[in-house]
Amino acid sequence: MDTSKGNGHGASSDGEIRVGVYVCHCGTNIAATVDVAEVVRFAEGLPNVAVAKDYQFMCSEPGQELIQQDITEHKLNRVVVAACSPLMHEPTFRRACAEAGLNPFLFQMANIREQCSWVTTDKPRATEKAKHIVRAAVSRVALHAELQVREVPVNERVLIIGGGIAGIEAALQIADAGKPVILVEREPSIGGRMATFDKTFPTLDCAACILTPKMVSAGQHRNIDIRSYAEVASVSGHVGQFQVSIRRNRRYVDDKKCNGCGLCYQECPAIVSPKSRKVSIEGQPYFVGSYAEGGEARKVTIRQGDRERRKPIKDTPTGDCIFCGKCATACSEVVGAHAIVLRRDESAEAGKQRSLEFNGNCIGCGACVRECPTGALTVTDAQDRQVLHHEMMLGPNKAIRVPTLQAVPNVPFIDEETCIHFRNGGCGHCAEVCPQEAISYDMEEAIEEVEVGSILVATGFDTIDLAPMVQYGWGRYDNVISGLEFEILCHASGSTGGKILKADGTPPKSVAILHCIGSRDEHYHEHCSRVCCMYSLKFAHLVREKVECDVYEFYIDIRAGGKGYEEFYKRLMREDVTFIRGKAAEVTNWPMSPEEEGKLVVKAEDTLLGQIRRAPVDMVILSPALQAREGAQTLAQTLGIGCGGEGFFLERHPKLAPVQTAADGVYVAGACQSPKDIPDSVAQGAAAAANILSLIDKGMFSIEPVVAVIDETLCGGCRTCINMCPYSALSADEERNVAVCESALCKGCGTCVATCPAGAIQQQGYTDAQIRAELEGALGRLAASSAE
Amino acid sequence: MSASADFEPTIIGFLCRWCSYTGADLAGTSRVKYPPNMIPLKVMCSGRVDPSLVLKALADGADGVLILGCHPGDCHYHEGNHKTMRRVPMLKSVLQQYGIDPARVRLEWVSASEGDRFAEVVHDFTEEIRALGPQKRVESVA
Numbered sequence: 001m002d003t004s005k006g007n008g009h010g011a012s013s014d015g016e017i018r019v020g021v022y023v024c025h026c027g028t029n030i031a032a033t034v035d036v037a038e039v040v041r042f043a044e045g046l047p048n049v050a051v052a053k054d055y056q057f058m059c060s061e062p063g064q065e066l067i068q069q070d071i072t073e074h075k076l077n078r079v080v081v082a083a084c085s086p087l088m089h090e091p092t093f094r095r096a097c098a099e100a101g102l103n104p105f106l107f108q109m110a111n112i113r114e115q116c117s118w119v120t121t122d123k124p125r126a127t128e129k130a131k132h133i134v135r136a137a138v139s140r141v142a143l144h145a146e147l148q149v150r151e152v153p154v155n156e157r158v159l160i161i162g163g164g165i166a167g168i169e170a171a172l173q174i175a176d177a178g179k180p181v182i183l184v185e186r187e188p189s190i191g192g193r194m195a196t197f198d199k200t201f202p203t204l205d206c207a208a209c210i211l212t213p214k215m216v217s218a219g220q221h222r223n224i225d226i227r228s229y230a231e232v233a234s235v236s237g238h239v240g241q242f243q244v245s246i247r248r249n250r251r252y253v254d255d256k257k258c259n260g261c262g263l264c265y266q267e268c269p270a271i272v273s274p275k276s277r278k279v280s281i282e283g284q285p286y287f288v289g290s291y292a293e294g295g296e297a298r299k300v301t302i303r304q305g306d307r308e309r310r311k312p313i314k315d316t317p318t319g320d321c322i323f324c325g326k327c328a329t330a331c332s333e334v335v336g337a338h339a340i341v342l343r344r345d346e347s348a349e350a351g352k353q354r355s356l357e358f359n360g361n362c363i364g365c366g367a368c369v370r371e372c373p374t375g376a377l378t379v380t381d382a383q384d385r386q387v388l389h390h391e392m393m394l395g396p397n398k399a400i401r402v403p404t405l406q407a408v409p410n411v412p413f414i415d416e417e418t419c420i421h422f423r424n425g426g427c428g429h430c431a432e433v434c435p436q437e438a439i440s441y442d443m444e445e446a447i448e449e450v451e452v453g454s455i456l457v458a459t460g461f462d463t464i465d466l467a468p469m470v471q472y473g474w475g476r477y478d479n480v481i482s483g484l485e486f487e488i489l490c491h492a493s494g495s496t497g498g499k500i501l502k503a504d505g506t507p508p509k510s511v512a513i514l515h516c517i518g519s520r521d522e523h524y525h526e527h528c529s530r531v532c533c534m535y536s537l538k539f540a541h542l543v544r545e546k547v548e549c550d551v552y553e554f555y556i557d558i559r560a561g562g563k564g565y566e567e568f569y570k571r572l573m574r575e576d577v578t579f580i581r582g583k584a585a586e587v588t589n590w591p592m593s594p595e596e597e598g599k600l601v602v603k604a605e606d607t608l609l610g611q612i613r614r615a616p617v618d619m620v621i622l623s624p625a626l627q628a629r630e631g632a633q634t635l636a637q638t639l640g641i642g643c644g645g646e647g648f649f650l651e652r653h654p655k656l657a658p659v660q661t662a663a664d665g666v667y668v669a670g671a672c673q674s675p676k677d678i679p680d681s682v683a684q685g686a687a688a689a690a691n692i693l694s695l696i697d698k699g700m701f702s703i704e705p706v707v708a709v710i711d712e713t714l715c716g717g718c719r720t721c722i723n724m725c726p727y728s729a730l731s732a733d734e735e736r737n738v739a740v741c742e743s744a745l746c747k748g749c750g751t752c753v754a755t756c757p758a759g760a761i762q763q764q765g766y767t768d769a770q771i772r773a774e775l776e777g778a779l780g781r782l783a784a785s786s787a788e
Numbered sequence: 789m790s791a792s793a794d795f796e797p798t799i800i801g802f803l804c805r806w807c808s809y810t811g812a813d814l815a816g817t818s819r820v821k822y823p824p825n826m827i828p829l830k831v832m833c834s835g836r837v838d839p840s841l842v843l844k845a846l847a848d849g850a851d852g853v854l855i856l857g858c859h860p861g862d863c864h865y866h867e868g869n870h871k872t873m874r875r876v877p878m879l880k881s882v883l884q885q886y887g888i889d890p891a892r893v894r895l896e897w898v899s900a901s902e903g904d905r906f907a908e909v910v911h912d913f914t915e916e917i918r919a920l921g922p923q924k925r926v927e928s929v930a
Contacts (some may be wrong), residue, residue: 120820727865748832775848
């Protein structure tokens with residue numbers, strides 16, 4: 001640490017320390033509470049202080065020029081600014097010093113705003129505290145030494161975690177600028193939540209129509225590499241040079257060979273809904289092959305028809321078994337379960353010679369259902385519901401499938417839980433029919449290592465689990481569904497073709513939409529989830545348009561702050577939707593009057609009428625709170641960023657730096673930072689892209705040189721420090737019996753410094769001597785105390 | 789050793805730059821008020837806090853020392869706060885041998901978003917030290 005070489009004026013060539021102290025008023029932010037003039041007078045009397053001044057706004061141009069002039073005029077070689085937090089303006093003043101020829105690390109900031117004037121009402125005591133803080137800074141800065149920033153090159157490749165609308169927007173902006181992007185998405189396709197919506201508010205644009213062009217652009221862009229069905233396993237390194245491990249899950253389909261023809265899922269015999277279960281045996285008068293593991297059973301039932309009046313095939317009404325035996329063939333030869341056997345008894349009377357035998361080997365795959373020509377075999381769930389609101393899919397409901405027919409990449413994956421081959425070793429049909437030979441049941445997980453210069457987190461949101469809220473009946477009553485489930489129900493690619501139907505397959509005659517379920521609620525989430533008022537209005541519109549039935553909105557407030565949102569609200573009021581101002585307290589199926597029989601009753605206090613109301617409806621849609629994704633905390637720890645109180649990723653500054661994080665080179669965009677709608681998610685994605693492109697354009701990043709430095713004359717070779725370093729920056733030099741620090745790896749935590757029993761390691765910028773001087777200044781122990 | 793209500797304790801706080809210093813700034817931007825008895829010192833990580841620095845603070849006139857770091861698992865440097873977690877109990881037993889009440893040193897976790905908690909911690913610790921009274925001054929510690 002050679003302090004004799006100066007950058008220019010005032011470097012300590014003659015050993016005399018000359019400190020300039022500048023106390024900022026910050027308008028009234030500091031001056032209204034701290035007596036700035038008194039602090040200046042106090043500073044003038046401190047040792048080594050050559051000049052002490054105050055100014056309204058030190059961070060302004062004249063403020064900075066004041067410092068720069070004094071550096072020249074008064075030959076200052078140390079500067080203290082007593083103002084806001086160093087986290088706010090330390091870079092500003094360091095730059096000002098550097099431009100005046102003073103090494104920027106010969107500067108110390110004294111925080112007398114965020115940690116003094118803003119948190120104290122007692123003016124004299126605030127002023128005393130400010131004086132202590134200034135004296136600490138003056139005492140410390142005298143021991144500062146010239147340091148040089150470390151510049152690291154920035155790799156132009158960018159990692160984007162999350163392929164929803166925010167991630168896609170950022171990827172396109174960055175890729176269009178000519179920089180390479182690797183886009184990692186956990187689901188088999190990009191598109192995120194927006195791909196599950198039917199329409200978007202307030203324009204009622206078809207979500208797929210505006211999203212799929214972007215998805216396709218991203219999929220085809222030469223600068224974007226999509227890794228779908230993959231997750232980020234680990235991250236190391238620092239801004240400019242991150243080493244990332246990506247874990248690619250077992251898709252069982254080779255995306256380099258697959259051409260998206262779709263033959264595999266057309267041919268797949270296993271009909272599924274998302275939650276298949278294992279087999280169990282249940283005897284029934286009609287054959288019931290069911291599979292269930294805790295929870296709901298799925299039945300495959302066969303209606304045997306009236307055997308006395310068995311008719312030839314062409315006249316058989318749909319739904320009667322004609323004993324053709326195709327189901328038995330499928331079950332034995334394709335599935336290999338042998339759960340159905342066709343028996344022929346020639347000695348029986350005519351019309352009763354064929355019979356079907358069923359045993360408990362059924363695995364509930366649905367292959368027999370697919371083969372049955374008359375529809376005698378059906379798959380329903382244990383309660384005979386036809387529309388399974390909680391398990392709807394947007395793509396083919398087969399074990400090998402794409403999540404939607406617009407998937408990007410258009411490559412299927414095999415769902416091991418429902419695939420016949422993975423369940424009992426049979427079938428294997430898809431691999432046989434695939435013309436590209438892209439399917440392999442032996443595929444392993446793969447780890448890919450990449451190096452990137454910057455990372456964007458755009459992982460989106462989850463909704464609150466509604467099951468514990470028993471008062472609303474989700475998961476207990478039929479026809480109580482969540483907002484995301486209703487989106488899929490309305491989706492044209494859903495199993496109802498976009499028709500709004502109850503679980504029994506009939507349309508509802510009345511629908512209630514309940515706002516704020518889990519939001520604005522001290523028992524769950526205090527925050528407002530921002531999008532629910534608007535999508536609830538959108539739902540009301542869709543119901544009125546598709547079903548023309550009564551719609552009731554139970555709300556606390558209608559939050560319609562965006563562009564065109566209030567107008568949309570007005571429109572809904574004209575569409576004959578009934579708005580009841582009162583958060584719903586309960587949904588029950590206990591009738592208290594004849595018109596409530598067979599209905600779901602929503603109970604709420606109508607605060608405008610001042611009465612408790614009971615509204616009997618056929619369907620209830622809950623607007624669940626948006627919350628941080630499960631696994632967000634783990635991802636935050638992997639990346640070295642923080643989460644706020646509600647679990648969303650923490651931005652560097654909510655107003656001025658909403659897409660940066662505390663970790664340089666790591667950015668955040670979209671609903672993973674806080675609940676927001678599509679326009680805001682797109683805006684943040686673009687903002688993050690701009691930040692990233694600016695970083696790449698500079699090409700170099702300056703890292704604070706607060707690294708550990710070892711004085712080998714003091715090091716005794718005890719090796720206590722070696723294992724303390726989380727970055728393995730310390731190693732033992734066997735020959736010389738000392739510890740050695742690789743400063744490129746050192747991140748500057750200082751843990752080794754505190755560990756060393758000999759005091760041989762110091763941290764640049766945070767040496768023991770500097771901190772001890774700061775303590776002495778704070779506590780007034782030195783000769784400085786004579787200034788009191 | 790008076791526990792007089794007029795006694796204003798002097799407290800030194802070691803705040804880690806990533807979590808607790810940011811949390812303290814948040815308390816400031818939120819204008820949460822807390823007693824002005826604590827003078828904050830910024831370190832990069834609570835792991836930097838050498839016990840000898842704590843001893844010096846107590847020797848030089850601090851009545852209490854607060855060490856604030858990130859919650860375990862959230863340390864910006866992965867494990868710095870784990871080291872602090874191990875050092876502080878050892879330090880406290882040394883303090884006892886010096887005849888200093890170990891309650892005068894407190895280790896707490898405050899995250900960057902916990903402005904209110906920061907103020908609460910400072911307030912509670914200030915009152916506890918006020919009740920303990922002024923620290924006996926030790927003339928020299930190395």
